[in-house]
Amino acid sequence: MDAFLISKLAFMVAVGVASFAASAALGWLFAKQPERLRVALWWCLAVILALCCAWVNGGWPLPPRESQQWIGYVLLFAALLRSIPVPTAQLISALASATFGLLVTLLPIAQNGWDPVPFGSWFFAGLLSFLLVRMVLHREFETASLRAPLLLVFPLLVTAVLVFFAGSAMLAELAIAGAVAVAAAYFAVRSSVLGRGFVEITLLFHFLLLLNCSIYADLPPWLAWLQWIVPALVILAGRLLRLQKGMTRHWQYAVTIAGLGVAECLVGVLFYWVVKPTVPF
């Protein structure tokens, strides 16, 4: 058991170190080119997360046989699309990569007897909720504040706990690895803005983990959806409060972080109450 836990910890440390080192190196290389740094960062993140998926899945099958084996490919596709220096490609990158991600996740179960109606419902509901959350969160990453990575990292850590007790230790491991990679990248280049591409890759990764767990494991779909929209709800509530109360930006940040903590705790409590998890082994 010790060897097993040590191997998992070593994996997380390796992800953190690789992400930190790669981001720091890119930060130094593109110190005076912030736009190129942002492009390099999202590629770095996509590659690291894809390698994490390959490690956890026990290989990099081509073509992938299972939906979770597609996650790395979807992230690399998103990074590629985002890199095309054509305004249309940038505009549709989120739509195209989310569509790709949804199709490769839903098709395996659709082939096992799903009607077109549930398939269509899952597809369009998933696509809409991804695009809406991305739209709300994108604006929050135009500064280099600590709040930005917290909005990405903290939900991933909570998702790891939900997903673990919903039956998938593998997806939980991926969620933690993702959180570590994002946090390490932020700390490596914290004076720089992470950029929308970086945010898009992280959101896509989080979205696909929740989607896989709600379809193929035992995470209740409504709970997965709630966990997905929590950061966006918190941001919207913060904006509303700021408008109403005339808060300073500093107070708005503090309220957002506190709100995120409270909202994630509520999701955790709901999950415990509905699923009644126990330790698997």
Add this chain to the structure above:
Amino acid sequence: MKKSIVTALFLGWLVAHSTIAAETFQVNPIESFVLFKVNRLGISYVYGRFTGGLTGTITTDPAAPDKSKVDLEVKADTLDTGYAQREKDIKSPDFLNVKQFPLITFKSTSVQKVNDQQYTITGDLTLHGVTKPVTVQVNIIGQGKGPKGDVQAGVETHFTVKRSEYGVKYGLPALGDDVELTVAVTGAHS
């Protein structure tokens, strides 16, 4: 007189052989079991079974045993290990991914009679969406009339597969690669 006796005997022989035709047994899912065990942390075994999920047919031809056929399938989500959280894990994408791969199947490709009580069957085992050939030794337990007057037969086999060969790699080596299976089938035909 001699000729008519010989003819009668010959006709009798023909009738006797024409009635020894291939018999198809329908697998009784309630009386059939698929059991497995996997080493856990090198300390103990995790035992489990597929409860009531085994179906299929066994076609036997006493005159030509090599023409017999075995066609079995198990619904992977009937897995039972006595602990719901563990079953959730095994059915999840970590291991069997039952929602994507709902069936485990075995289709024989060759049957060889070893003796009256034993057969060697080679076939394609499809597990987790991967198909690989396996060869198993099958023991005949018995044959007789069931409570409903149907003819029942029971067979049993034990074999081991490596789950990594079927793409089930998560948790190695803490959870063993070798999965030891016991398949006990009761078939019936009216």
